[in-house]
Structures are given as C-alpha cells and as structure tokens.
Amino acid sequence: MTDETPAVCVIVLSWNGGAVLKECLASLRAQSQSARVIVVDNGSADGSQDLVRREFPEMTLIENGRNLGFGEGNNVGIRAAMDTGAKYVALLNQDARADREWVAALVRAAETDATIGAVASRLVLHSHRTLLNGAGVVMNLSGCAWDRGFARADGPQWREPCEVLGATGGAVLYRTDALRRAGLFDAAYFAYFEDVDLSVRLWDAGYRIVYAPDAVTTHRFSFTLGDESFGKILLIQSNRWRFILKHFSLGRFRHPKSLLVVDKHFARNRLRMGLRGVRLWLRVYARVLAALPDVLRYRLQHRTTKERRARWWRFVVNAVGFPDVFMPALDYDLMESAADAWSDRAIMGVNDTALGQGWYPLVRPVPTTFAEPEGPALRDFGSSATCFLRVAAPGPHVVQVHVTQRPESTQAREIQVICNGRDLGHAEVSAEHRGWRTVQFPVTLASDTATVELRVERPLLREESGAQVDYGVRVNEVSVLASDSPLLRRTRVATSR
Template identity: 30%
Template structure:
C-alpha cells in the first residue's frame, strides 16, 4: 500500500532560531513520505533572511511562504493547509516551531489514524524540552464551562500516560489531521486568531462523527514555560474572549454564555480582587474584562488592544 503523504506545517513569527532547530530535527525523520510547508507570519525581525539561508542545506522538500502580516495562529496555518491540500496531501500535521521531535514520531500518528476511518485527528505525547521526563500534554478534555483541561500537564511521566486514549482534543502544538476531515468541516476558524482554534477544530470534527486520539508512542518536546504564558495579558485576553466564542460555536444560547460569564469570568475577577493569594495576577483583571467586552461587541480575529 502507498504510504500516506504527510505535509508538516510550521509557522514562524519572530523566532527563527527555534524554527531552525525544529527544521533540523525534522531532517532525522524515518517516515518516508513527508514534506514541509514553512510559513513566516509577517515577522519583523531577520527571520526571513535566516530561514532562507538554511533551506538549501536541508535533506527534505520544503516550501517557504511569507505572509505579509501576522495572520495569527489560525489563519497563518490555514495558508499552509490550503497549499498542502492543493499538493494532494493525505494528512496535514500542524507543528509548533518551538518543538523538536523524535525521529519516528509520525509513524504512530499515521498508523492510528489509518486503523479506523472514524479516527480524524491524532496527537503525540508532548514533554517539556527543558524537563524531558515531565509531560506538557497528553491530550485534553473540554469542560461544560468551555475550559480546556490538558491531561498530564506538569506530571512526571509514568505508565498511566503510555496508553492510547480517546480525548476531546489534542494540542495544536502537534496534531495530525486527515484530509477528509478538513474537506468536511473546513479550516481553522480565523476569528480565534490564537488559542482555542484547535479545540474548536477538534470539537467540529467530533460533531461530524470523527474521533480524536492521544497516541503516546509518538513523542515530541516543547520549548515552553507554562507559568510565563499564564502571566501574559494577551494570553488572558484571548483565552477569555475565545472561550466564550467557543461556547457559542458549540451551540450554547446567548443566555447560557452570559450566565457563564457571570459564574466563571466575573467570579474569577472578584476572587482575584479579594483573595491575597491572587495578588500576583490582580493586574490582569482588566484583560479578562476587555476579553468579555470584545466578545459581546463581536470583536474577533486580531486583537484590537
């Protein structure tokens, strides 16, 4: 049987050194039928020049596309997805540029996806790069309030994370998606810009009858500090706004979304104000409020801050 073609899509934004290390990591892959679509998402540094300089030295095919501005994670990747589908890719594999991968990480993802026509999306076990035995993601669940609950986060790896598991979503840090899924449900929703777009994609795939699986035999390492990200005003803003958009996309009524804002978001703001243990995040209260206000105004896509 023909080995399915996998197009790996990598999005760079003002971070060429991470991207270069990721590209070198992909050069060690054992999977026989893959190519890479590398996109620069309107970087304002020397990313384009640095990336162009190393492309000729790679031992696998790469198409380099430059977006004229920062389109966000969702639409930036959509540009690459469209190119992959035009090139008849059987699978699209979104991969963060701040990752490095095991040489055989593609095979288990494809094998799992090929094992059942109802499996639409698969994702790997993701470790912290700086703590290679500590898990960053082992798939995820979606709560009734629309929160994403990343499984295994910060846990030291153990046998309980070595089993295949059906999950609600896998991280957009690394996710393999069947061509037919994209043809059926469409692209990533650009209204999210960044955060929740992969959760929404997985939820739409599940609604269309496909399942999503965590595949621990596939391994990558992610160069991320969870604590630093959670202290970011932009992260708080986008997570607040986009969670509410995600709830509405899932069919929640306007009344239910408003009640959710009162019970979850406003309650959190009150807790941050009252309780001393939340003193470090107290300055971020306004970004939750702005996120809620922009949701109510219908301001989506690129943040207008």
C-alpha cells in the first residue's frame, strides 16, 4: 500500500460458511488493491475458525463465541477497523466472491467526493451470473425494501453510477468518518433491514450513497438462512415495522392503508399454514411491540426534519404491497465446471437435471402442431446461460443449438455462441417466424470437454413483455457432436464471424 492509497479494511462475517467462506477469502486475497481483512466469526460450529487460521494466516480472526446477528457481528469488526485508523471499511458476505477490482472500484468511487458515506456494489447471482442480485437498495410506500434490479438481466441500464437510497450490507464500502457521525448498525434488527436503517441515517447525517457498477461481486442468494425459512420471515416482517416506526414521518400513520396492505397479505398467508403460521404471525407482532420503547426513545433523541427526510424519501418507489420481484427457480443441479460434464447433449426435459448457470425453469409448451402435439420442452435464460458437455474424443465437432423466441417478442435477436472461451459466431433468431431454428457452428476441441455459453446482448425486458423477468431466447437443445454424427439436424452450418 502506498502513502497515497487510503487505508481500507474488509470485514467478512462468518457463520458456518465452510467452502463458500474459503472462496470468499481467496477472492479478497487476490484483490488488486491491498486491504486488511478481518474475519469475524459468529460462533461457527463447522470449523470455519480453523480454516481461517490454517489457510489465511495473514487475515485477522475475531471470535465472538456466539451468533450476535449480522448487525452487531459486523459492528465488532467495524470497531476493530476504526481502531486501526482505516479511512474506509468494506463489508462482504461470506457467501459472496469479489472480482479482483472490487475494493479498488469502491474506493475510487468514494474518493470522488467527501460527502459520499457509502458505496453500493453491483452483485450478480451465482446461479444466474448475468442476472443481478442487486445494484443498491430501494423501498416502497409500504416499507418493503429490496435489492434494486433484483433478478434483472445485467445490461447497460445497470452500468451507470448513480445515487441510491441504500446499499446492501453484503457488499458495501463505508467511510469511517460517516459512521462516526451516523452510528453503526442497530443491533436490535439482528439481521435484515439493518443496512437500510444505516443507509437512511447516513442520508440524515448529511452524506450521500452512490452505486458503483464497476465494483462487482457474485453472491449465493439466501445461502445462510435459506429462501423462505421461518427465521427469515420472522426477521423481515418484524424488522420492516421497526424501520417504519423509526424513520417514516408521523403523517404516514394517519393513512395506514399503504402500510397495512402488506400485513393483510402476510396474515392471510400465515392462516393458510395452520397453527404454525399463526404462531409465526404472533411472534412477528410480539417482536414489533417489544421494540416500541426503543423506537420511541430513538425518535425523541433524533428529531428528523422534513428537509433531511426528503434527502432519502425521494428514492422511495410510489407503490404499495410486496415488491414485484421474481427470481427464477433453480430446478436442476448446478454444475460448476466442465469437469462435472457427462454427456455431449443437453436436451431440455430429457437429460437436463444438471446444467451450468443461467437457465430458467423447464417449460413444456401447450400443443403447437399436429406433428409436434406437445411442443418441445425448453428453457429460457436472461442474457447468458452455460452448458458443460463431454465428447468421446478431441477433434473436429459441431456445436448445435435449437432455439426460438418467446411469443411476446416483436424483433429479431442475435444469439452468440461461445465454446471453451472462443467466440464461434452469431446467429439471428427471427421474431416473425415462431418456429424453431437450429444453429450450428464448427469447432475443433483440444480436449474431451466443452463449455458452451449462449449470450443475447439485447434480451426482452420485462417492461416490454409484461413478464416477471427478462428473457433472452428459448432453447431446446445444446449439443457438441462429431461432424459426421447422425444426430446433426438438417441445416446450413453457420460460419463464425
């Protein structure tokens, strides 16, 4: 680190992270800008502490001995970083992997203006690596907060730096001077909403929060608590009310319909669960009631003016209820590399139980023609998807892809085919003819494995289709076949360009 490089400390909160923690720390070791790394262990029982000592001895390990939650667990690390004189402190989830330039990009953004209190990263989903996990945090009038751009195709509209309401605590940079003024995480949240709470307090303290699209991390969504676990639902629903009671203006409570629409939906869903759902409902609101004295004390001590609240309220989405976000389910085993490949063909609905990243759930269309009464099974993807395939022997082969477009599409789309890192070429998939097209590209393989990636530069956005997600093209087959294989469909072999 040179004298001109700001002191940066990265904090990783560990709790039974195992192999994903190892990946996370390895990505921090490989950063282009040096930074001290502090691993704060929240009482892991899987030997994570020994892993850090054994394989990352240069990193500082702090053992809390028990699970203090996300907020207070990170606070322990933040205090340690501030004691060493760090100008910036970055947080990275144990289930995230940082690109090599992550720290440098965050610091570069923060150094442009001393009023920047936090910098949000661009997170992409581990299971769909051209779909966003988030590009900052947004909120609606019901107090529901979610990752900006969640599960959207990672395209040009997400590559521009901008101000945002908040930054997710899973991949963020904070200016320590700003934290001294605004305070650290509110430990009472335990997990969820504590990062939104801190973001709002930074705005109230006179700082800004910006999004840095060049600061990229890959995140395993809901690795720690699962997607719909009892504990996660309890924390999110009760913490939503803690945030509302702390930070919403009193005028919002005179017309509570926009707030209660979420609770009405939540209660209806819990009743369908029977006794277990009722117990969860009771625990949520018992936790809210228990928070009231603390919340009232906060409001008396921090009388936010209308002007200060307006600094962050301008980012609130003019909508109510649960946000309209949707993540494609992973209905297959996720292959990580070509070493796992076992077949030279991936036929959707036939042998697609294990695929690479990016694929949406299997679809079996309604009947289309007499010759194809049920229609071929297919999978959509956003802007990229991968298949790992294995052939009998190296040598000349043909990559064969069977594709079509969605019925909502009104313009042609180009599909790019890449094999083992080599761009084989592009092919146009028409929107005028709704039938299937077979695309073929010759390739010479140096080994018996092939990593085939399909890309669409301009996916069909949800605003155009009215769907819940962005779509590239529909795929029935991805194969790597010998040049004389009888399984090659009749078509003109495309030429690379």
